[in-house]
Amino acid sequence: MRSLLASIGIVIGVVAISSMGMLGANMQLSVKEQLSSNVNTVMISSDVVRTTNTAGNPVTSQGVTKSQLNDIRNAAGTNVVIPIHRTNTQFTIGSTDGRGSIYGLEPDDIEKFLTLETGEIPRGANDAVVGSNVATNFNLAIGTRIKIGPANTENRPAIRVSGILPARGFASDGINTDNAIIVTDTWYTDHFGNKDVYDQVNVIVKNVDTITDVETAIDEKVNRRSDVIRISDASSRLTSITQTLGTITTFILAIGGISLVVAAVSIFNVMMMSVNERVHEIGILLSIGTEKGEVRRMFLYEAFILGIIGAGVGGICSLVIGYSVVSAMIGNTAYFFMPDSILYVPYGMVIGIVVCVASGLYPAWKASNMDPIDALRSE
Amino acid sequence: MKVTGMDEIPLIRLRDVTKVYHLESGDFTALKNVSLDIMENEFVAIMGPSGSGKSTIMNQLGILDVPTTGELYIDGKNVADMTPLERTHMRRDTIGYVFQRFYLIPLLSAYENVEYPLILRYKHRDTSGKASAVLRSVGFDEQMSAHRPNQLSGGQQQRVAIARALVNDPKIILCDEPSGNLDRKTGLQIMDLLADLHQKGKTVILVTHDPKIAEYAHRTIELDDGRIIAS
Numbered sequence: 001m002r003s004l005l006a007s008i009g010i011v012i013g014v015v016a017i018s019s020m021g022m023l024g025a026n027m028q029l030s031v032k033e034q035l036s037s038n039v040n041t042v043m044i045s046s047d048v049v050r051t052t053n054t055a056g057n058p059v060t061s062q063g064v065t066k067s068q069l070n071d072i073r074n075a076a077g078t079n080v081v082i083p084i085h086r087t088n089t090q091f092t093i094g095s096t097d098g099r100g101s102i103y104g105l106e107p108d109d110i111e112k113f114l115t116l117e118t119g120e121i122p123r124g125a126n127d128a129v130v131g132s133n134v135a136t137n138f139n140l141a142i143g144t145r146i147k148i149g150p151a152n153t154e155n156r157p158a159i160r161v162s163g164i165l166p167a168r169g170f171a172s173d174g175i176n177t178d179n180a181i182i183v184t185d186t187w188y189t190d191h192f193g194n195k196d197v198y199d200q201v202n203v204i205v206k207n208v209d210t211i212t213d214v215e216t217a218i219d220e221k222v223n224r225r226s227d228v229i230r231i232s233d234a235s236s237r238l239t240s241i242t243q244t245l246g247t248i249t250t251f252i253l254a255i256g257g258i259s260l261v262v263a264a265v266s267i268f269n270v271m272m273m274s275v276n277e278r279v280h281e282i283g284i285l286l287s288i289g290t291e292k293g294e295v296r297r298m299f300l301y302e303a304f305i306l307g308i309i310g311a312g313v314g315g316i317c318s319l320v321i322g323y324s325v326v327s328a329m330i331g332n333t334a335y336f337f338m339p340d341s342i343l344y345v346p347y348g349m350v351i352g353i354v355v356c357v358a359s360g361l362y363p364a365w366k367a368s369n370m371d372p373i374d375a376l377r378s379e
Numbered sequence: 380m381k382v383t384g385m386d387e388i389p390l391i392r393l394r395d396v397t398k399v400y401h402l403e404s405g406d407f408t409a410l411k412n413v414s415l416d417i418m419e420n421e422f423v424a425i426m427g428p429s430g431s432g433k434s435t436i437m438n439q440l441g442i443l444d445v446p447t448t449g450e451l452y453i454d455g456k457n458v459a460d461m462t463p464l465e466r467t468h469m470r471r472d473t474i475g476y477v478f479q480r481f482y483l484i485p486l487l488s489a490y491e492n493v494e495y496p497l498i499l500r501y502k503h504r505d506t507s508g509k510a511s512a513v514l515r516s517v518g519f520d521e522q523m524s525a526h527r528p529n530q531l532s533g534g535q536q537q538r539v540a541i542a543r544a545l546v547n548d549p550k551i552i553l554c555d556e557p558s559g560n561l562d563r564k565t566g567l568q569i570m571d572l573l574a575d576l577h578q579k580g581k582t583v584i585l586v587t588h589d590p591k592i593a594e595y596a597h598r599t600i601e602l603d604d605g606r607i608i609a610s
Contacts, residue, residue: 284482287443288543289471290499291464372443376482 003306006270009263010310010352011317016256018315018348019322022341024249026326029335032242039234041113041173042203042215044072047230063197064229068222072201075221079214080204082109084175085188087199091181092147092156093138100134101180102148104188113204114177118142119163122184127162131177135164146181148191157191159183172234173202211235260351263310264359271303271363282367283375296368303360307353315349388455389416390550390582391440396449398435398605409435411605412449419550422577423584424596431602433586434555440584441476441553442466454550471499475544479556481536483528489539490514490524496547513542517572534565541572552576554585558592570595 046063064072064083073081085104090097107122110129119142122128130140138144140161147156159181168177189195203218205211215231222229275282285295322345327333335341398410409432417423427433438444439451442458451458454473458466470476483492494510514524517538528536537557544552554573558566574595577583585596593599601609 280482281484284484286467287441287470287476287482288496288499289467289469289474289547291467294499373438376478 002270002273006263006266007306007310007313009266010260010307010356011314013256013260013263013355014311014314014348014352015318015321016259016348017253017351018256018318018344019325020252020256021249021344021347022318022322022336023325023329024245024252025338025341025344026330026332026335028242028245028249029338029340030330030332031245032238033335035238035241039172039238040205040208040211042205042211042218042231042233043174044201044203044218044229044231045199047227063194063199064201065198066196068229069198069201071221072203072218075217076203076214077217079206080109080112082106082112082202082204083185083198084200084202085185085192085194085198087192089148090150092151093140093144096138097151098134098138100131101176102188102192103175103177103180103182104185104192105182106185110182113173113175113202114165114168114182116163117166119161122162122182124160124162125184125187126157126159127184128159128187129163129165129182130161131165131180131182132167133178134181135161140164148181148183157187159187172237173204174200175202208235208238256348260355263352264355267303267306267356267359268363270306271299271360272366274302275299275363275367278367279370279375279378282370283372283378286370286372287376292368296364299364299367300357300360303356303364304353306360307356310356311349311352314352315345318345318348389452390419390421390454391415391417391584392450392452393436393439393446394450394452396439396446396451398432398439398444399447409605410439410446413605413607414449415600415607415610417582417584419582420577420580421582421584421598422574422596423582424593424599425584425586425602426588426590426593426599427602428588430604432605433588433602435605436602437553437555437584437586440551441474442470471496472547473549473551475541475547475549475552477537477540477544477552477554477557479559481528481533481540481560483536483539483543485528488525488527489519489531489535489542492528492539493524493542493546496543500547510542510546513546514539516545517542532565533561534568537561537565537569538572541569541576545576550582552581552583554583556586556588558587558589566592 044064069081069083082105087102088099089102090099092098110121116129117132119129128146130146134140142161142163144161145158146161147158149156165177170176203214205214211233215233219231282295323333323336326336393413393415396410396413397408400407400409413436425433425436435444439446440453442453445451445458453469456469461469483489484495487495490510493514494505497505497510511521511524519535519538519542523531523535528539531539552573557573558569561569570592573583573585583596585592587593599609600607
């Protein structure tokens with residue numbers, strides 16, 4: 001009965017360690033997954049911070065040039081390269097004036113990082129996609145016409161809404177679409193010029209872990225002679241967030257660890273009582289020729305059995321409890337059975353068994369080093 | 380080392396053995412310069428009043444304890460020179476200990492109690508039927524052997540204890556008041572069993588304060604105040 005209670009202590013400890021570990025791992029995995037779609041983009045723009053390079057020559061371009069774009073394409077390899085034109089302008093819908101960003105993108109590139117809520121990507125020359133704020137504020141629907149340019153200008157070009165984007169919020173790839181109108185690159189250069197100079201070039205890397213390599217390659221290729229472009233990304237955000245989550249995971253693991261310490265104390269207590277209750281029996285064993293090591297192993301074995309039972313039940317419980325906790329707190333169990341998460345169960349179990357056997361060490365040592373005569377006398 | 384001329388080399392030899400217990404109330408000398416030889420296949424009774432050192436000398440013979448000074452040889456080996464493990468093995472293989480209060484392990488059946496020393500020695504369960512054979516020799520059939528100690532009478536428990544002492548075929552059987560906890564008739568049956576073992580070649584040493592019991596022995600050693608007063 002007492003051993004059973006002590007085993008329950010181990011069960012709780014194992015459950016605490018593994019389900020909390022799993023919670024942390026799931027949190028990390030799902031946050032990382034959510035974030036990495038945002039941080040897998042390298043943003044490249046002209047180095048407009050400095051207007052002269054180190055040799056004293058002025059930086060000629062205010063954007064990324066066509067030849068630089070080709071260098072970037074070469075350096076980026078199979079990763080997706082998206083050249084972007086961007087400006088700010090006024091526009092008019094019906095009789096209402098507005099102001100927002102205009103992006104010029106190749107129609108095929110739009111789908112590479114944006115998903116439409118309704119409609120389709122621009123097919124015709126005058127088609128455009130609008131951001132969610134623009135669409136809501138001006139009650140836009142597919143087919144609505146928007147006049148682009150300052151309100152007092154004559155003969156303003158018009159575009160037709162072919163698709164509407166969902167809310168994107170503050171995007172870490174620098175493309176803030178919510179207040180923007182996205183037109184085809186041809187339409188953009190026809191009306192705003194700057195045909196061979198891009199305001200920004202994004203490289204979407206396929207594997208977020210290789211982002212630094214891609215950046216280095218581009219840097220070496222384009223900034224060979226002097227720093228003409230600026231390369232930046234948001235992956236440091238991912239790193240710092242996963243680091244924070246790691247710290248939180250360690251912290252909750254430590255809380256789980258405390259329950260194992262409590263369990264260790266109760267196992268120790270049970271083992272000591274078990275030794276004290278069986279002093280006489282130990283005396284018999286020693287007097288008929290049981291080796292000290294055999295007595296020691298007997299008690300360690302008992303602690304091990306308690307540990308196995310506790311860890312076994314704890315392992316099963318932590319699968320159940322961990323799953324419920326993860327689904328309740330994260331709302332997503334897709335990562336539950338991934339190695340990073342599920343491995344906490346065997347970890348917890350092994351730790352539970354080790355704690356159990358460790359708590360049995362002193363009692364076992366005490367039992368094996370009893371004086372057989374004294375032990376026999378006690379009854 | 381087994382020596383052939385068993386009449387010359389005693390199985391057990393005590394030379395000037397003194398045992399001092401360090402108690403809170405001061406040192407207590409339980410044995411004072413005891414010298415004694417016991418030959419193979421002797422049947423010796425050790426007698427004396429309480430506190431005369433009977434139990435102390437039994438503990439020395441059973442190497443549960445070592446002399447403070449003096450030398451103790453068992454089966455030709457100086458106990459003081461043996462490692463704790465060697466002493467444990469000698470207790471297991473050379474000495475069979477029968478206690479006044481049987482000291483069976485309550486959780487094990489009679490059979491398992493007898494089998495236990497065999498497992499200690501051979502590190503696996505008894506497959507030779509030796510435990511059953513020894514139990515039969517003390518009058519236990521298979522059905523009785525399945526009983527736990529608390530389901531057995533005192534005499535039956537002592538038979539199991541003797542079987543346990545015998546199962547590793549020891550040279551020496553040490554009995555500490557083997558009939559002390561039994562009624563007269565059962566006690567005498569146990570003594571018959573011990574006499575029979577002596578007939579079969581065992582060296583039997585028993586402690587008693589009952590002269591009737593001591594009559595079974597061929598030699599009586601009387602202790603008083605830690606000294607041998609008659610041998």
